[in-house]
Amino acid sequence: MPEMSDAMSKSHTERFRLEGQRAIITGASSGIGRAIAEEFAADGADVVVCSREQDNVGPVADEINDSDRPGEAVAIECDVTDREAVEALVEATVDEFGGLDVLVNNAGASFMSGFDDISENGWKTIVDINLHGTYHCTQAAGDALAADGGGTVINLSSVAGEQGAPYMSHYGAAKAGVSNLTSTLSAEWADRDIRINCIAPGFVATPGVESQMGVSADNIDREAVERRIGLSEEIADIALFLASPASSYIVGQTITAAGVPRLEETPDI
Numbered sequence: 001m002p003e004m005s006d007a008m009s010k011s012h013t014e015r016f017r018l019e020g021q022r023a024i025i026t027g028a029s030s031g032i033g034r035a036i037a038e039e040f041a042a043d044g045a046d047v048v049v050c051s052r053e054q055d056n057v058g059p060v061a062d063e064i065n066d067s068d069r070p071g072e073a074v075a076i077e078c079d080v081t082d083r084e085a086v087e088a089l090v091e092a093t094v095d096e097f098g099g100l101d102v103l104v105n106n107a108g109a110s111f112m113s114g115f116d117d118i119s120e121n122g123w124k125t126i127v128d129i130n131l132h133g134t135y136h137c138t139q140a141a142g143d144a145l146a147a148d149g150g151g152t153v154i155n156l157s158s159v160a161g162e163q164g165a166p167y168m169s170h171y172g173a174a175k176a177g178v179s180n181l182t183s184t185l186s187a188e189w190a191d192r193d194i195r196i197n198c199i200a201p202g203f204v205a206t207p208g209v210e211s212q213m214g215v216s217a218d219n220i221d222r223e224a225v226e227r228r229i230g231l232s233e234e235i236a237d238i239a240l241f242l243a244s245p246a247s248s249y250i251v252g253q254t255i256t257a258a259g260v261p262r263l264e265e266t267p268d269i
């Protein structure tokens with residue numbers, strides 16, 4: 001009988017835990033990124049939380065550190081479109097925690113507009129944050145992730161990048177790029193033991209979506225199954241799984257998390 005690997009010899013609970021892991025979560029001042037940081041810290045990971053404004057992300061680290069979560073949090077201001085700032089973020093993480101095991105490329109933004117009305121600067125702004133931000137962070141973190149036996153990258157794409165969503169052509173194109181980078185780079189970096197996966201959420205109630213679309217976590221039916229809006233915690237749960245050894249055989253995948261398809265999208269049978 002073949003010997004069990006180290007990972008498989010651990011209990012179910014141990015394989016789902018992030019104890020001792022060191023993670024960077026970009027765009028962690030709000031919404032999905034904040035929920036990921038909180039869940040990772042609750043599961044024992046030390047987290048560096050970043051966003052463009054120290055005043056936005058500092059309170060997230062304070063809240064984690066003041067709670068009974070076992071993981072420690074450090075807040076660092078970093079705009080993911082700024083390569084120097086991203087390199088400083090990775091360096092500061094390694095200095096603070098002694099290494100890096102998990103990178104979550106969560107920072108993202110969009111606005112809704114018909115294609116004809118998207119200016120060149122508007123297009124570049126969205127591609128820059130969502131796609132180039134992921135490029136900068138992943139490239140800057142590669143060596144740190146490869147050290148100490150490898151690491152994990154979790155990207156945030158979108159259903160808009162998988163199936164197309166009207167009035168989001170810039171965002172959908174950028175997120176499709178994120179999804180493709182996930183599969184391409186996971187093959188390229190397999191020999192560095194860096195496992196890369198991606199989550200493509202549907203609509204999730206976050207401050208960003210609320211400001212754009214007026215939907216909030218307070219006015220949804222959490223028990224509903226059919227095409228309800230999602231919660232940040234439901235996306236964070238997937239990130240937790242993808243970061244943990246329990247998902248060790250999932251590589252280069254984009255996992256859609258969008259509830260049940262709308263009835264009108266169901267084909268006739």
Ligand SMILES: CCCCCCC/C=C/C(=O)SCCNC(=O)CCNC(=O)[C@H](O)C(C)(C)COP(=O)(O)OP(=O)(O)OC[C@H]1O[C@@H](n2cnc3c(N)ncnc32)[C@H](O)[C@@H]1OP(=O)(O)O
Pocket residue numbers: 108109110111112113117118119120121122123125158159160164165201202203204207208209211212
């Ligand atoms: C089945 C489909 C399911 C899909 C689900 C997807 C749901 C959506 C998910 C998300 O959107 S997730 C992220 C949620 N959070 C946000 O979107 C953040 C809110 N937005 C912003 O923070 C900002 O608006 C921005 C998009 C980051 C832009 O801000 P910034 O300060 O960086 O740039 P600006 O100088 O304001 O603008 C740059 C450029 O873009 C043009 N622009 C901005 N908003 C609009 C708009 N509403 N309509 C058209 N154009 C816009 C702006 O005019 C500038 O271009 P120029 O005028 O200089 O040419």
Ligand SMILES: NC(=O)C1=CN([C@@H]2O[C@H](COP(=O)(O)OP(=O)(O)OC[C@H]3O[C@@H](n4cnc5c(N)ncnc54)[C@H](OP(=O)(O)O)[C@@H]3O)[C@@H](O)[C@H]2O)C=CC1
Pocket residue numbers: 026027028029030031032033050051052053056057078079080081105106107108109129133156157158159200201202203204205206207208209
């Ligand atoms: N909510 C949804 O329905 C969906 C979201 N997604 C994706 O999930 C991710 C999170 O979305 P959501 O939680 O809704 O977004 P929010 O708008 O609620 O939060 C976005 C976060 O990104 C940060 N951020 C924005 N631009 C930058 C930047 N240039 N550098 C660093 N941080 C930045 C913001 O912080 P600050 O302003 O402090 O810089 C904030 O912390 C995004 O990638 C989004 O595209 C995908 C599909 C659906």
